[in-house]
Amino acid sequence: MSMNTLSLSNVVIGEDLQKSLDKEGMKMSAVYDTLDPVVSRLATLNPLWTFVVVSSGHGSGNNRIAMGFSVKLDGEELGQIGLSYMGNRGKVISISNDRIGKGRQRSDSYRTQDADKAILMAKKMFGKMNPSERIQKAKDAAERVVSRASWNKERERTQHQSLVKNEMLAWAETKGNAMFLEYLKAEAIPSLRHKVTVSMEKVELLDTEMKTIEKVQEDFSNNKTALVVKDLGKYLVKIGDKVDLYEDNTLPLDMRMKMGMLKLVEDEQYLTDVGCKVSSEIFVLLVDELTNVSEGV
Secondary structure, three states, rough: OOOHHHHHOOEEEEEHHHHHHHHHHOOEEEEOOHHHHHHHHHHHOOOOEEEEEEEEOOOOOOOOEEEEEEEEEEEEEEEEEEEEEOOHHEEEEEOOOHHHOOOOOOOOOOOEEEHHHHHHHHHOOOOOOOOHHHHHHHHHHHHHHHHHHHHHHHHHHHHHHHHHHHHHHHEEEEEOOHHHOOOOHHHHHHHHHHHHHHHHHHHHHHHHHHHHHHHHHHHOOOOOOEEEEOOOOEEEEEEOEEEEEOOOOOHHHHHHHHHHHOOOOOOOOOEEEOEEEEOOOEEEEEOOOOOOOOOOO
């Protein structure tokens, strides 16, 4: 029956799909078994309707199987006939258009395994839009265009604005830096001058702290730090795969000095060229400059 369906005068292959088939050297040979009786019956009953194949699946060899149709009348789309998955039922017939979609909650299409029910739904719901439907569809289209235009322009504006701001910032941080500092000194009100100066000093401090953190993170992930754990008055020290046990009088001097500095700061704090205090019992020490790590001093 599939060959007869495709040979009906009002069953045609969509232009874009036909171009794709020609490019790939493929041909449309049949309609998917589940859809065939639906399309064949509706096309025969409604000779003025045009059934346009818009999607297909692989058949044998260089053959393709029609799996989706757009149904039109005088150039106006009445609806779509295709396939949909429905739980353990697998592929079922799908009948859809705006009218059907507005009356359903779980899906925007009518889905069934029964060809007769699918045909009845298409006969009932496929038809040219009435004035009210046409107005609503036009309103929906207008809303999409209006909202999308605003969004697109805002996105375009943001892209250009970001470029300007980035270049402005790059200039301000180099050639414009001296001019900005002169402005702060000569023209800015005292409260603003103080606020900006404090923030500039804070940025420099944070840059230094970030470099310390990154150094500790990198060395720690590469097993190049000394992990020190205080345990009952002694120190377990792990460097790479080696673990040593020290007491206060045997702990290497460099480790002792660095731990002394870290003990003065809060937990989870970092010190440049020293390391990190995880807690009062756990320390991560940078070992690049450590010497005599195997001997107490």
